[in-house]
Amino acid sequence: MVHCGCTLFRKYGNFIDNLRLFTKGGSGGMGYPRLGGEGGKGGDVWVVAHKKMTLKQLKDKYPQKRFVAGGGANSRVSALKGSKGKDCEIPAPVGISITDENGKIIGELNKEEDRILVAEGGLGGKLLTNFLPLKGQKRVIHLDLKLIADVGLVGFPNAGKSSLLSQVSHAKPMIADYAFTTLKPELGKIIYNDFKQISVADLPGLIEGAYMNKGMGHKFLKHIERTRQLLFVVDISGFQLSSRTQYRAAFETIILLTKELELYKEELHTKPALLAVNKMDLPNAQDKFHELMNQLQNPKDFLHLFEKNMIPEKIVEFQHIIPISALTGEGIEELKDCIRASLDEQANQENDAYHKKQLLDLRISNTISYSRLPSEHTVASSEMI
Template sequence: MVFILRTLFSKELKKPRNYLRSKFIDSVRLHVKGGSGGTGLPKYGGLGGQGGCVYCVGKEKANLGNILGKHRGKTLAAGHGEDSRKTKIIGSPGTDLKLEVPLGVTIYREDGKVLGSVDNEDQTVILARGGPGGTKENGFLGHYGQIHHIRLDLKLIADIGLVGFPNAGKSSLLKAISRAKPRIANYPFTTIKPNKGIIHYNDQRQISIADLPGLIEGAHVNIGLGHKFLKHVERTKLLLFIADVQGFQLSPRHLKRSCLETVLLLNKELELYNPDLVEKPAVLAVNKMDLEGATDTLEEVKESLANIERIMDSIPKELRPDKIVSFENIIGISALTNNDSIQELKMILRKCLDDFADENNPDIVEGRKLYRINKAIIKERGSQVT
């Protein structure tokens, strides 16, 4: 009775905090149906119209949230082809249905087959083809269009992906390095949805950077935000690891990890999810360098990573990745207090991306290949002369 009275006269129950309700949607399921072909006219050899197709087209400003809100529980159906008739021997084709989707979407069919990816503005992928119209070959009977359950899976496209454990300072860095305004607080899991910012340079160069929700141990098997975070790393060109110079401890029940151990754990989580990720170019930023003793810790991390093979046996087995990420640069920063370190980091990131572009330019790659071949030939001829 006391419990009932307390419930009846208690204040309104506390509602969940709004910022914990993530509005970011990166996966949507839809039912799509191509239009049926029109019936032909045997007497006059009339042709039925082709059924319309359902296709998606890439648009920078589109988002999956709007698609879900507009088409939830509905079938996206294209128009049917027009029947052939005496006054119109060839029926008109059905109307196509166009669905605008954000860049970075991959489309999966119900059986897991990939229908295509949309990475560029105005790029199109057919989701369901319309049925052919009636002709002599098919007995003048129009056919049904394709019907599929599909999944639109968004993987953010960014030049740089921020990788780090909760409270490492990723959101602070994103705010300092770009014009983004992520939520920042002095506790873990402030970021529960991806934030994307643009780094601006004086010569009008722009580089996109994505701050993604913090990993925890076990993310590769979908613990915590798991795959919801990791899949977005796949579309980035460069990984920016950010580690707290003090290390990280998720809770009193978890082990305290040192700065070096957090870097190795991040390396291992990426490797276990997708081994190709550790092959990407990477930069390590050790944050909170304004704290006492931070310089000594940074030097220890640099020395340990430079001689990782020699100290690997002393590292706990659960922390050891099979392949260590090869960092292009290791830099100490203070995202909140030191603007000079942020400016230096911006230039490092730009140089790494430029080097990556050169290495993947077909003309440059071919030129280097020819140079090595010619150098080998010249060397061989020189040895024959002597």
């Protein structure tokens, strides 16, 4: 396992995770009825993935957020077939989904140079259109960031997520002794000695009832979907939002966090999860940690303490449980190592699954090709005819 050397934080000022754009394909060119000439097709509008692009850069570079492709050339005596209009390319970050005004998914950009057609150019004038050109497609599209970080920090307010982010990545998020310090994602990066980089997002604080859109609600939970793994951050001494709300012990906060995620989207259970038990510098923290470990090893023995509607269908199984203190730095190096190991393992599993699928597709394709070959019996019968 590689121990971390220097760490670096990259601040994303005025973070943007979605953008609305107007797009229009180019109009076709005029046809030439007397000589049967065809006008050129209008240019198309494409969204193209670029690794170093962000939605904020896109917005700053094109403040009007209008993208119109070029018109097709008219047919003329010297060129009976008009040339196609110039395509328009919208540079966008990797990891976005593109939807239309009705929320219907047009496509996703998952790797560098992926491209998606979002507005088609109009046909040029030809016999089929009575030699009159057609206008290009108009479309308002939404670019939504699908993946904002490798690891998303999950926890109730004051669990110490902002302090933890500042420890692992030298970030300088706003930290204060009150709830809801984080109102938008704070992104940091851990850089390891071999220059491997892992991005970490501290997301707006989750509260009970977030799935019903209380507090930051769905805005928070939407970001959770966009991380590869979850890192639960829990205060060993428990959590109480205010004097009017119920005190929750560490084990209870884990159960409640799990329930909130499940109520929003059950698939979140499939994400690998780690648990950082924070504030281990507090008095009696060790005793509380041993108690918590016992509860996590035998969760079903303690679920009778909860109201039925608070119990999740499935208890999260953490890949690693690490006691830490974001204040003193205790356990931070071990946590970084565990994050790295977990993400490497996930990448290996995804690669294995991808190669297995390729092999299976190849076998199926070979089987289909083989089954289409005529058998000896078929050849014999045809000769008899």
